[in-house]
Each structure stands twice: as C-alpha cells, then as structure tokens.
Amino acid sequence: MSLALIVLLPFIGALFPALMIRAGRSACATTAFVFPLLALVLLLAQAPAVFRGEVLVAAWDWVPALGLQAGFFLDGLGMFFAGLILGIGLLVIVYARFYLAKSDPMGVFYSYLLLFQGAMVGVVLSDNILLLLVFWELTSLSSFLLIGYWKHLPEGRQGARMALTVTGAGGLAMIAGMLILGDIAGSWNLSDILRNKEAIQASPLYVPALVLILAGCFTKSAQFPFHFWLPHAMAAPTPVSAYLHSATMVKAGLFLMARMWPVLAGTTEWFYLVATTGLVTMLVAAGIALFKDDLKGLLAYSTVSHLGLVTMLLGFGTPLAAVAAVFHILNHATFKAALFMNAGIVDHEAGTRDIRRLGGLLQLMPITATLAMVAGASMAGLPPLNGFLSKEMMLHEAVDTRWLGNGWIVAALATLAACFSVAYSFRYIVHVFFGARRDDYPHAPHDPPAGMWLPPALLVVLVVAIGLFPDSVAGPLVAVVARAVTGGAVMDYHLALWHGFTPALGLSAIAVAVGLGALVAYRRVRALWQAGPHPEAKAMFDAFIAGAAALARAVTHGLHNGSLQRYLAFALTAFTLAGFAAFLAAPHAAGTRALLPAHPAAIAAWVLLVGGCALTVMLFRRRVLSVLVVGTVGLIVCLAFIYLSAPDLALTQISVEVATVILILLALYFLPKEGPQSSSVRADPLRHLRDGVLAIVAGIGMAGASWAMLTRDGSSLSSYYLDNSVSGGGGTNVVNVILVDFRGFDTFGEITVLGIAALAIYALLDGALFGRTGRRLGAWSPDRPQSADRHPMIMVVATRVMLPLAMLVGAYIFLRGHNQPGGGFIAALVVSIALIMQYMASGFGWAAQRVKVNYHAMIGLGVLVAAATGIGAMVLDQPFLTSTFGHFHLPLVGEFELASAMAFDTGVFLTVVGAVMLALANLSRMGRWTSPYTINTGAMDVDPRAASGKEQG
C-alpha cells in the first residue's frame, strides 16, 4: 500500500500549490516540498528491505478485461530511480522558489512539476507494463506543460511542441512493442516478463518488439537521431531543465532499457542497435556541445552525450558494463543537475547565458564558480571526482568490446568523445569564470541567496564524496541496483579510485591532454568546425513535418477535390474491384442451360436497344433529344415483352412510357434545354478514359453476372402464381391477379405512395409560385422561340375525336383486366394520356374550364376505395384484402366475372389518374405563370367560329 502512496503523493500534492499560491510564494513552495518529502521518507522506509534483496509488490485489479492490474513493485533499480526523482525533485523545488520571477505563476509551476514527478515515480515503480505506458505518456504530457511554461516565448512553445511530438510518438511506438512483448510473455506484469528471457529471445517477434521499445527509449532519452529535441526544450525555465533534462525524464529511456536488460539484452541485435546508437550519440553530441555558445545548450548536448554513454554501456550487454551504466547514471545525475542549477544562477545573476558575453566571474561569484569548477571537473572525468570513476569503467569496457570484429574502433571513438567532453567541460569553467572581468554584463553579477546555491552545493558534496569513497558511499546502492538490472548475475568488480595503470587510465590521460589542447587552440578548432557541414536537426524535423503536410495535401486533393464525379468513380472502382475479386475467388463456370435461337427481328431490336442506350449517353447534354431517345429504348423494351409473350407487361410498359415522356417534356420546359458544359474529351482525355474504362469494365461485370444467372436453371415463384391464379383469385391475367389479389397489400401501399408523391409535386410546385422563386419564375422568359400557332387546329380536332374513343378503350381495358391483358393501372394511364392530350392541344385555360374534377379528392377517393375493399373483407371476418369473386350475366355484354378485386382496381384507377393529372395540372399552371402569352379561352388560337361570325357580321 505504501508503494501506491509513494506514487500518489506527488499527484495529490499537485492539487495544492495552485491553491496555496494565494497564501504567498513561500507557503506555496512549502506545500510543494512536503509531498515529495513524505514520499521520499516512505521510500526510504522501504530501503532496508530492498537492500536485503527483497522485492516488494502491491497489486490490485484495475481493468481485468484488458489484463490491466494496477501493480507496483520496488526493487533496487526502482528504488534508485525513485530516490533520484524525489531527491533531486526536492532540491529543484527549493531552487525554483528563488529562481522564478515574481511575475511567473508559481502555483501552476509547482503543480505541473509535481504532476511530472508523480508520473516519473509511476514509470519507475509500475509492475504492469501497460500502467508503465500510461505513466510514460503522462511524463511526456506534463513535460510539455513544463517546457511551454513561459508561454510568451515562441521558442518555449516550439520546443514544447517538438518535445511532445518526438517523445509522444516514441511512446506510442513503444505501446506496440510492449503489446507484442506482453503477448509473447503471456502476462502484462514486468515481474513475470522478466522471468521469460528464453521465450522472448526465441520468439520471431523479438526483433520487432525490440525495435519498437527501443524507439520509445531512444526518443525519450534523446538518442541519435532523435537527439534534436532536447536542446530545443532548453527554452524551459532552468529548474525544469535541471530536473527533466538532466536528472529524470531523459533518464526514463535509460531506466527502461535497464529494466528490460535481463530479457532483451545479450543478443547481437541488442548490441548493434543499442551500443552503436549510444556510441554515435555520445560522439556527435559531445562534438556539438563544444561549439555551443549558450550555457544551457552546451549542457544540453553534454547531457545527450552522457546519455549516449550510458546507452552504449547498456548495449554492451555484459554485467560489468551494466554496473558501469548504473554507476554513471548516479554520477551524471549529481554533477549535471548541479551544473544546470549553476548555469541557472549565472543566467539569473549575470543576465545572460551566452558564453561569448561572459567571463571573469570568478571574483564576482566565488561560490558559484567553485561549485561549477568541481562539478565541471567531474563532468570532464578528472580524478578524484565521481565522473572519473564511471568514465574509467566505461573506457575499460570499451577497450574490451569488438564491433564487427574490430577491436579498437569502439575504444577509439569513446576516447574521442571523452576528448570533446574534457574540452567542453573546461570551456564551461574557463570561458565563464576565468579571463578578464568585463564591464558589460547585463546585470551586476553576485552570488545568489543561499536557497539557490545550497541545492547544487549539496550535489557537489556528493560528487566529491562518491569520488573519494566510492565503495562506502555508493557501493551498496550500486550493488543492489546492479543486481536488479542484471537479474542477479554474479559480478566481480569493486568501486575504487585507483585501479593501477590500466589501458583505460591511459586513454583518460590522452583524453584530458587532447581536450585541453583543443581548448587552448579553441579558435582554430572552431573555425575548422564551422567549415564543415552542419545538418540542422530542427530544420530536418520541420522539413519532415512540412513534407507530411504536403503529402497529406496531395492525398486530400487527389481524392477529395469536391467533384462528385471523382467520388463516384472511386466508389464504382471499389465496387467493381470487389465484385471481380469475389468473382475470381469462387468457381465461376457458365451455366449449362440451352440458349434460345436468335431471331433476326430480335437481333435488330437488340441493336436498336444498345444503339439507343449509347445514343442517350452521347446526347445526355441535349436533354430533349435524350428524353426522346430514352423513350425509344422504352418502346423497344415494350416490343421485347411482346416478343417474349408478355402482352400485359408490354401494355403497361407502353402506357407508362408515354405518360412519363410527356410529363418529363413538360417539366423540361422550365429547365435549361442543355446540360452544363463539362470538359471535352480533348481537354481532359484522362478523365474520359477513366470513366469509359470504368463503365465498360463494370458493364462487363454486370453482363457476366446476368449471363451466369440466365444460363442456369432455377425454380422461380411464377409457377405458384400460374397454378393458383384462377382458383385463388378468379382471374386468368396472372399479372393483374398478383397486383390486386396476391400482393394486393403491396399495391395498396404503392398507390398510397403514388398519391403522396403527387401531393408532394403539388406542394413543391405550388410553393415555387410564391416568394423568391415565384418572382424569379415571373421574370423568366422561355429560352427557345415558340411557335406562334400554339394550339393547331388539326391537333385540336384530332384529340377531340380521340377522347371518347380513348375513354372507351380505358373502360374496356379496365373491365377485361382480370382475365385479359389490361387492368386498372393501364386503364388509368390510357385515360390520363387522353386527357393530357386535350390540355396540350387546346391549352390549359380552355381545358381547365371544362374538366372540373378535383384531383386531390380523386387521389384520396382512390385510396379510400381500395382501403374500403380491404376493410370489407375484415367486416366479413376475413383478413384484410381477402378477395372474392362471382360470375354474372348481363344482357348484351354476356357472361362476365365480378371480383371484389375489381373494386380494388377501381381505387388503383382513380389514384393513378388523379396523380398523373395533378402533376400535369400543376406543371401547366406554372407554365401559365411564366408564359408571356395571354391565357386562351377558346380551344384554338384561330377560332373558325369566331372568324365565320365576323364574316357574317
């Protein structure tokens, strides 16, 4: 339980500073100080048990569905890191109290800091790797807030964003690695995973898991080539840099590599990935550090370099190297945090961090200078300080390492890095504190208050103490941590200042000599450096981001340019491909059904049909023409029905065809006669090619599917209807019986929909006559010249003669419908066409005066009649729409059959006539609204009666 409390205390503490700031800055800092202190006390209370070699575990279920256990465990490594985080955290809190200016919101700062601290402690104490990931991401986030703390500085914002992007991305990659790792080990608990070395290293997924996890570690610990974010994050306030970027956050990657060392290390992949990365990082960063003029920039790159050193040691994969790594982590944390605070003091008191503007501060700031010299010497690796010890161990290991069979390259490069290290360490000391005093410091420099120099002083004391008495001061700690890292391997080592004359000592000596030499000849070395190429990582990062954005734009513009045609082309391509994929994935031989012989007439009709379709596509822009061609296609379909012995279908088809073509033509009157111009084939051949190919391929697909369908024998429903039509529905016209009887309920629904559609047309057109659209219509004039002879006499006379005949045909078709081709629907269309012809020939004004039928009522009546027929059956205790029929004899007409279905058909008839006529009437009304001509009252423009009357008069 106390383990969880150690993690939770900083989080709880994070709530208070923001509130306590009202009680003053000291109270605020004190509350921020108390919580980590309590956590540290709790941690130290566990220390004896850990030193005895125990591993403390606390766990409880969190999200069992995901195998998520909120578990913590404490061993040497965890304790070491938690101690570092909490201990240095305390020093930073004290330091920040004096560092932050009055205008900085201190409460928020401490809240963020404690949030970060809690997340870090969580990372190092988590047992469950998923929980570890959660805390890991949380450190990225809270560090984002801390780095961007000075919001007014653009560098702060950019640095924060870059740090978050890089570390967050790495963290997400790590999630994938951890998922794989957990899957191999079969558990999400680190304590279980650490016991599964064989299984993990034998798994084929070891390499992907390793690479992904290392991606997380390398980004977090700023390893090459991800090292570029760390220096930019230095825009943060110095306490943040000291804490995050030297002591804790950047060590999280190292921590994880150390934590995973027992299971992941020891393979060639591990060695070449980790050790090489570490070596390159160490060398490159040390080189860059030497030529940085910003104090914090120098320290930042030196940090990257030292992190590389530790990474390399972990990468060697030997237990001794692991001990050296652990020891160096401790040493680096002490001297580097001290140096960061020191740089902060210089910045705070002298007003600048630019080395070129500093120098000669030794007398002005003696305490600060002393601290800097000791810590800097440790960083340079000079005896008798702790930096020397771990560097010796590093060089010792480097000498023993072979890289691709080469025994000296690692040692040589490590020594070169050490040279740089000596040079920049001394540059920090010499160029800032020595030399002539200047008179142009931005502030008058002096030593800071004790609160600011005491924390680094404490660290410097540690630096010296470990250096002089390594075995007694740090020995037990290093031992217990090393045991945790190596998984209890037996090691023969001892920490001591003097190991005798070893190759490592020789290399150290070379490094010091060359490093000092480089500093003496700094100007020349610097000129040499500046002549070389400088790949600027930030520029590369920005270019990468810009490249990603450009790629994204290209993708977006390529796919989503707003053109529906393109969208449809994509959708159709996808559908077509899917169809062909399915087709190819399954057996697909053609069927075995015998084919019908092709009659020449059928071939001719087929040619006409295909030609008509092709013509429609070609003429689609000239709307009137294309409507006419579509009408022709419909007529051929009608002929096909006749050819295939389906006269009733043919009759339906032809009447529907005629009625719709007339209605469409009427509607076209108000629309542009030509479609909008699209690009010609010549202007955009690729698009036309795309569309053409797509149409042909999709068409072939559909044709193939139809072919497969039609060449197979299959049973269909039709036989049921053919067998039961007479006995069940009392009619021999099966189509009509299906419509009004078998599927009468469907037809009832359909006529209702038809009625609603007609009403909707009415509502739409009626609405268009008022308001804005109405005014626009009123101002509109037909875009085509019109014939002066609007109502030609021949047509008037012809339609007048036709009307009674057509009505009679309608009645005839209606009555015979049940047994012969025909029926209410067809009859209605025939009657409608006859009426439409009257309107067209004689004009709306004349016709409307004579046809005084309320079409709204007609539609309603039709639906009601149909409904009443159905309900009639219910009255007779039969289900809705049960039909009955009987045979009657009328003189003159003869034997005929009367089915209840007939009444239903009447309903159909009324609705269809009403619907068609209502649509027509409204189109005409709109036509009148827009027409420049007067409304006609006579049937003909040139009325022969009026003419003859005049003559008589």
Add this chain to the structure above:
Amino acid sequence: MNFVVPDFYPAAAEIFVAVMALVIMLASTFARSVARNLAYLLTQATLIAAAFITIFTMEGEVVHTFSNLFISDLLGDVLKLMIYFSTAIALLYGRGYLADRKIDKPEYYLLALLMTLGMMVMVTANHMLPMYIGLEMMSLALYTMVAFDRDSARSTEAAMKYFVLGALASGLLLYGMSMVYGATGTLEFSGVAQALYNQTANQTVLMFGVVFLVAGICFKLGVVPFHMWVPDVYQGAPTAVTLVIATAPKLAAFAMAVRLLIWALFDIAEEWQMMLMLVAAASIVLGNLAAIAQQNIKRMLAYSGISHMGFMLLGLLAGVVEGDRHFALNAYSSAMFYAISYVIMSLASFGMLILLSRAGFEAENIDDFKGLNKRSSWYALMMLFVMFSMAGVPFFIGFFAKLSVLQAVVAAGYFWLAVLAVVMSVIGAFYYLRVVKVMYFDEPVDSSPIHAAPEVRVMLSANGLAIAALGLAPQALMSLCAFALLRSL
C-alpha cells in the same frame, strides 16, 4: 395462411417512437406558434421515455417477434440506449446553433426522431428487409438534415453528394442481400447462418453477396475506399447536423455490421475478415495522413473519423483466427467499446465547435480555437481532454479503446496490422496536438466571451469529464459491452 397477432411487447420502444413521430408531426402542424419549442421538447421527452421503455422491457434473453423479423436482445438494448443518449445530447447541443441560423424548424426534430427510429430498426433487425428499411429510414432523414439549411449552397451540395453516393451504396447493399438470398434461400440472419453451417449455399453467389454487403456496410461506416462522402458532408452540413451524423449513426452502422457479419455470416468470417483488414488498414493510413493537411477542423475530424472507424474495424476483424473462435467475444466487445467511445468523443468535439459558433459566425477552422485557454480555460481543458482522448493518450477513454482493439489484433496474430495502426496513430497524434497547441499557446483572434445555454454548458462539461472519468475507470463500460454481446450471441 393464418394471421397471428405478433408479440408487440419487445418492440414497445420502436412503436412508441413511431407513434410519437406522428404525434409531433401533427402537433407542430396545428400548434404553429409554439411548434419549435414543442417539437424540441416532445422529441427530447420521447427519447427519454423510449430509454425508460427500453430499460423496462429489457429481458436479458433473446426474444424474436414479428415472424422472426425482429430480435430483442441485450446487445440491441444497450446500443439503443446509447443511440437515444447520443441523439438527445446532439439535439441539446445543436438547438441554439440552429436557432441562431433560423433553421430550428419543427421538421428538424421530427427528422431526427425518424432517424432514431430507423437506427432502432437497424439495431433490432433479424432479417435483411427490416435492416434495409431501417437503414433507408435513417439515411433519408440524414440526407434531408444535411440540406436543412436550404440557403447554404455548400450544405445543399453536400447533401446532394451524400444522397447520390448513399443511394449507390444502398443499391449495392440490396444487390448483395439479394445474392445472399439467392445463395442461402433466406433473408433471416439465423437462417443464413444455418445455411452456411450446413454448407448448402452456392459459394460463388454467396461470395458476390458478401462482397457487396461488406461494401455497403463500409459505406455507412465511412471507411476507405467508400469514404468519399465523409469529408464533404462533415464540412458542408450545418455543424449541428454534422454532430448528429458523426455520432449515433456510427452505432447503427456498427449494429448493422455485427448483425450482418457476425449474426449471419460468422461461418465465413475469415472471408470477410480479409476484406475488412484491407479496408481498416487503408482507412487508418489515409484518414491520418489526410487529416494532417486540414485547416478546417470539421474536415479534420471527418478524416479522423475515417481512421477511428478503421480502428473499430480492427476489433471486428480479429474475431476468428484459423477457425479458432476463442477470441471472438473479446474482439467484438472491443469493437463495440471503440464505437461507443468514439461516439462520446465525437459528441464532445462537435459540441465544442457549436459552443464556439454563434449567430453569424461559424467556428470551423483550427484557427478559431486560438487562445481558447484565455477565453475560457475550462472549455480549453475539455477540448484538451477530447483531443488527447482521440489521439489515444493514456488516462482517457480513447486510449483504452485503442488499446483494447490493438490487444485483440495482437491476440489474433496480425502484428503488422497492430504496428501499422500504432505508427499511423503516432502520425495522427500530431494533428490533435496542433489543436491543443493553438488553444494554449496562441493569441486569440477573437476574444469575445463564450455564450451558451446553461444546459449546454453543463452537458458539455459532463461530456468532457466523462471522457476523462471513463479513461480512469473503463472497466464498467467494457464489461457492459462484453456482457451484452455474451448474452446476445
């Protein structure tokens, strides 16, 4: 043929909503003067009452009625509750927005209710026909809602595109259904499953059918390559409508996928899993890549939605591995959890857009979020929650959603897919964080204070906090998903 009166009880909620839709239509026709408020209040009341009815008629058992056309099970009940819930919140957020633009007509609420009814029918369909009818009912209402701002050319164009592409997809879905019918001789899901189990289905025809069914489902989910409508519609529709499109219909589409693919076609899971795998991978890649370039946040969220739906599919495609069905429950419940999480996050994100919009000003660019922290640090925090959650940052619900589907994918052995998904979500994190960056680090372009009705403020805050709270304790929701699926399978 005897007509048996069906058991109406399990469909009480559907019937209630249908009747209320008619009541609202009549009421708003005759009570013109108060129609706007009346329609809104009645719609909300209907949704709440429907939730109660669903809870009270919940039996925990699988019940069929209406000649097996209708299925009532715990999965359907849970999804229906989520649908009421998200529709009600979407209407609550959108009301002020619509009123500012003078398009809060009673018909809008009526359409929303009909859309809800369509989704309910989809969720409870046990047969291809009601599934299709429900789908069309939902889609037609949505097309109309997109075009609801009739004076906006952009909305009309978006609706037009949505309609044309949607009609095409519906047609193909129908085609697929008819093929499946041809292969198996039934449209009922359990019948199809039975025919597949007996291996009596014609393989060629069946595969054709399945391909087109999957294509239709993918269109409704808006995943690559059937995603073309998503960005244009999200951007073109009034934000209040985008909010509706981005939430409840995703749940309905999930239900459609589950019913069609798992209820009916489970025996050939490995066939459609392959298709979904391609689709999911393409969606995750394209969605994340394209989102980076967007300046318009509605469009950005559209692309992010494409990738989220791809992630959701990861759960659906990880159910069966080489004939082993052990992972099925886990995988499908992770997909369900993902869908629900996405809906919760979508509600909050578009809710924030509505919050920032006002009469005469449309908040739709990322720049409109500049300096939100200065204008209202509380809502900046809420938006931060949403963005982090969508990016899959830990401690938010989106993280667990991603984690659970990834776990399912890894368990199924598709490591490359898991790695690809993670890598792409890394790229995706970038554009979410850009929003966070402009909120916290940029100066506000427009520093007017934020106005919103008190209920919107409360609900949006609750929404944002829920994203965080469910991130801390996702167990309850996860178990609910798993339990609902377990009791329904």
